[in-house]
Amino acid sequence: MRLALGALAALAVAASAQAGPDEDKLVIDGVEIATEAQAPEGHPLDKLYSGWRFRTDETQALQMDDFENPAMVAVEYGIELWGKPAGASGKSCADCHGDVSELAGLRAVMPKWSEAAGRPLTMEQWINWSIETHQEAEPWKWESQEMLGMTALIGLQSRGMPVAPDMSGGMAEWQERGKEIYYTRMGQLDFACATCHEANAGYMLRADHLSQGQSNGFPTYRLKWQNIGSLHRRLEGCVKDARAEPWKSGSDELVAIEAYLATRGAGLMIETPSVRQ
C-alpha cells in the first residue's frame, strides 16, 4: 500500500510536469502576440492563456505564418465580399465603411450592445443587421462561407488587440446569464463548461489537451473540421460532448455564453483567425 501511494505520488508529479500550457511564443510574420495575461482580481483563474498554448507544435506553426494559415482562404473571400455590391441598395460594405481596416478594434469588444435591438449582438448578428438594414439584402446563414469569411476578415483587423468587452448597462444581465450556464452541469455526462476548462485546464482528456476554453481566436480554422468555424459551432460541439441538447447558433443562450467568455478572456489578445486541433 505504501508502495502504491509512492507510485501514485510519482505519477502525480509526472502529470503535473506536463500539465498546463507550453512556453512557446506566438510570432506571426515577425510580430509577437502575447498569449497570456494576468487575470484581473476576482477572476476564477490566476492567469489567462490562449488556447494556442495548449496545442501541438505542428498546429501552432500553422498560425505563425499567414501563408500557412488555412483560414486565410476565408479572409480572401471576405475581402472579395467586402467590395461587392449587394441587395436593393446596390451598395458594398466598402461603399459605407471604406477600407475594412476602419473596423479595427470591433472584434475585441464583441458581443456589443445594440440600442436599436435592446440586446447584445455578436459579430455575425451585426453583419446581418447591416446587410438587411443598409444593403437591403438577404442575411447570411451563421455557418455560411460568406459569414465566416466576413467575420474572419473583420476579426483580423483586431489581431493583437486585447479582448475588452463592455459589460455595462444591459450587458451585465447577459453576462450573468452566460456565467450561470457556464457553471451548470448538464447532459448525461453531467459536465459544466467549468468542469473541463476551469477545474481541469491543462490536463489531458483522452487525446485532448484541455485549454481554458478562451474565445479570443474565433472564428478559428479547426483541423478536425477541415474548415473555419464560428464560436457557436464550437460551443455546440462541447455541449454535445457532455451528451446534452445543444442550443442553436445565434440563440440567446449562446450569445450569453459568448458575452461571459469575453469577460473571462479580457486582456488576452485577439488571434482571429486562429488555428486549432
Place this chain on the structure above:
Amino acid sequence: MRARLIAIAIIGAAGASAAAEVAPLAVSFTDGAVAESLTGVAGDPAEGRKAVFTRSMGNCLACHQNSEMEEQPFHGEIGPPLDGVADRWTVEELRGIIVNAKMMFEGTAMPAFYRDPSQAIRIGKQYEGKTILTAQQVEDVVAYLATLKE
C-alpha cells in the same frame, strides 16, 4: 426433453435476473458504497475491461491512466490512475463510485454511470431515458477493476 428443461431453466434465470435489477433511483448507498449487486449476476471482467476503454461505453480512459491496458492509446489525466485501484477500494466502494461518484466525492468531475436520466439537466435527445452504463455493465466494470491489484 432434457434440452427443453435446460432451456426453461436458462429463461427462468434470465427472467429472474432482469426482475432483480436495481433501478437507478432504488440504489442504496452507505458512505458512498453500494453493497448489493445491481443485477445479482456476477460481473464479467473481460466485458468490463472492454467498457473501460471503449469510447461509446464507459470510456474511463478519457480521464484515468491505466497501465494494464497500455496497448490502448491516449490515457487521460483528470482522475487518479486505475493502477492498484482494488488495493485502495473494496468492491462495494468501487460499485458506489461507478454508480455515482458524487455520493463519495462531492463535486467530483466524474460522471455518474448509473444515475436516473431524469436527474440530468438538458440531456441530449438521443440519451433520454438512458444511463451511461447498464446495470450489468456496471457490474462488469467493477469486476474488472477488482482485478487491478499491485
